[in-house]
Amino acid sequence: MAQHHSSSANARIDGAGSEGKIRAAHLLVKHKDSRRPSSWRETSITRSKEEAIQMLKGYEEQIRSGEKTLGDLAVSESDCSSARKRGDLGFFGKGQMQKEFEDAAFALQPGELSGVVETASGVHLIQRIQ
Template identity: 65%
Template sequence: MSGETGLPGGWEVRRSNTKNLPYYFHPATKDSRWEPPTGTDPEKLKAYMASHHSSSRIANPPFQTPEGKIRCAHLLVKHRDSRRPASWREARITRSPEEAMEIIKDYEKRIKEKGESLSDLATTESDCSSARKGGDLGLFGKGDMQKEFEDAAFSLEKGDVSGIISTASGLHLIQRLE
């Protein structure tokens, strides 16, 4: 196990030149992947990603938002009844919907009462692959997302964070960025 990263021996975290996202690479085998390899210590990897790949290193795109499109970040907590109960953090998610609700309520409290950044929390805690980008989902318009997510996202003002939103994917906190 690689000490600081929590990755199995020989694996390292690199940053993609084209996507400006972290990925996992094994120089000896030339294996590369977006998801952490089997045998990764998720707690060590979370700590490493928070200190070396936090959202503060991700620049906001220098363009105007097209008409009818918005940009949001989200933090997703999946549970065993989610549409795909797996993530970059856990190969098989077994927590109950009630356990997921308790987890996301804690994140909501940390954001709203303690001033923690949704983006920073998403980087280490979100069950969505967008965690690599601080939860940033990029631009989307009406009809691009699940209805519950879309309704909540489009009702937010820039900078606002939603309450807890339940979709087939799991439980979300959403922040409107653009």
């Protein structure tokens, strides 16, 4: 019978009770120097890192102005396969993401949006969900 009982931390189906984990969404723009310069959107990405950053800053302006949400933009503009989930990466803990991404995501409060974050994958906007 005890096997069917769990602590409140394990009882949440969505994983929110997972100690030390956060949930975030992101929008990724890859560039020609990204570790894998291709995506579901483009088979060969040739834009420069500077162009990718400028694109991302434009998306950031749209999000901060309330014109669009990160999820709205991620669906059509993100080079990550998480685009189909509106950029949602689910819950993750320390050591599961690239260090630059992890540091930025864990520094955010729920609902907060990062500025441009650079990783080996490309450039990201990150929004902490929980």
